[in-house]
Amino acid sequence: MGALLDIIQEQFIIMWVVIDPIGTLPVFVAVTAGMTAARRRKTAVKAILIAFCVLFGFLVVGQIVLEGLGLPLASFQIAGAIVLFMFAMHMIFGPGKPAEDLETEQGPDVAVFPLAMPSIASPGAMLTIVILTDNARFSVPHQTITAVLMAVVLAITLGIMLAAGPIMRVIGDTGAAIISRVMGLILAAVAVDAAIEGMRTIGIIPALAGS
Template identity: 55%
Template structure:
């Protein structure tokens, strides 16, 4: 069960962060850059995205509680957002195609669109809050989830540093296919989140009545 849970979390975080889908965005941002600038851009993008996701892990649920929003409501809303996000990945432009249109040159492009929304996407922000729910997961469980997220970001960094070689191998078509498959997985995760949220919410309402 523990191994299944770890694998499940890794797949979900891989789907929402989508390291392979980030490669074309990174190459478009880094086009014409020297090797040293390319490395700086990759590290900056990962550090910024990691900081944003860590913020949501540490503070996301506290903000919800301070506003009196139950996590079940956030699960439902987050599931809907994830589902819409997944549908755009499957039926619309793939993630690489969408975000390449946002390209701005210079190191500030490490923030937009590389770190946000390519790596730390809205779906990723919602997901890390749901996977570290204080009411369902212990500190150890949350720490494991954080380590898994950092591992996915580490793999993303390695892929960005080897982006030129990988992109020559898979091409934009390959990155688009991977993005759409991840979108399908994400749609299933989103549906499960909505169903769990509805079950929790109506369960609470039944007990209260």
């Protein structure tokens, strides 16, 4: 039971970091400015449903696509770790997730872009889903836990967006930026750990240790 709780805790933290519900909040507030309360709620729900479909799709077929291309997951894990680390560095030192998302031209449906993608279902989140559901390392029950925790974090993200007005009045843009940078630091640590695990799988780390 203790090991299961550790897995749940670790997976929840990783999901929280890569989906970044707090970092999505300022984006939601900006793109729904001027909307009625009913339309704002509809936009939030639609964005979450689209993000869930995208992430769940990567959970189900992500590794199949890699295997079809003949790419070992360890290689993708290292590449994904590099991308995650770069993403984390941008969260820490860059203009921040809200500013980055809002600088991009918005499409006709803000629920799809920039809310569902890339704010909620970010490239980092897609890569992380594939890494956390490696068929060679994780059983079906373990992958089910990952899917459930992903849904839980998305549900929390929906709740935060529905409570956008009061939350932003409390933390402000500065508070959201600070929290996003802390999440970036945690994500950098996750990326380093994923790279080490991938190198250990390939055999690079033992080779270096023995030389």
